[in-house]
Amino acid sequence: MDSITAEWVKYSDRALASAKYLYTMAPPPHEEICNLCQQSAEKILKAFLIYSGIKPKKTHDLEELRIDCEVIEKSFNSIIKECARLIDYAVKARYPFEITILDSDTVAALSDSEKINEFTKTKII
Numbered sequence: 001m002d003s004i005t006a007e008w009v010k011y012s013d014r015a016l017a018s019a020k021y022l023y024t025m026a027p028p029p030h031e032e033i034c035n036l037c038q039q040s041a042e043k044i045l046k047a048f049l050i051y052s053g054i055k056p057k058k059t060h061d062l063e064e065l066r067i068d069c070e071v072i073e074k075s076f077n078s079i080i081k082e083c084a085r086l087i088d089y090a091v092k093a094r095y096p097f098e099i100t101i102l103d104s105d106t107v108a109a110l111s112d113s114e115k116i117n118e119f120t121k122t123k124i125i
Contacts, residue, residue, distance in 0.1 A: 008047035015040035037113035038089035060090035082112035
């Protein structure tokens with residue numbers, strides 16, 4: 001893996017690790033955690049595109065990024081649901097009154113982000 005891809009993977013890992021750590025707080029800051037889960041997924045998808053020689057679009061839309069990855073590797077269709085569930089956390093989770101996030105949503109976001117990361121890393125490493 002080249003150094004640029006590795007840096008994107010590192011940022012993705014750091015966002016997910018931060019989200020997991022924040023979940024240990026009482027009460028957990030659900031909006032921050034879900035935003036970090038989305039950011040982690042976004043960065044790992046962009047890492048795959050960079051690894052594949054593609055300059056990623058400047059977007060937070062995980063579905064758009066996933067489709068770009070799927071053009072290169074068809075198996076990215078296996079993470080459609082996980083990407084779709086994280087999309088709203090890119091922006092709405094950062095502002096008051098935009099979205100209501102329950103603990104169950106946070107647990108799902110952590111799981112979805114972890115699955116996207118694990119799946120995508122198998123394509124990079």
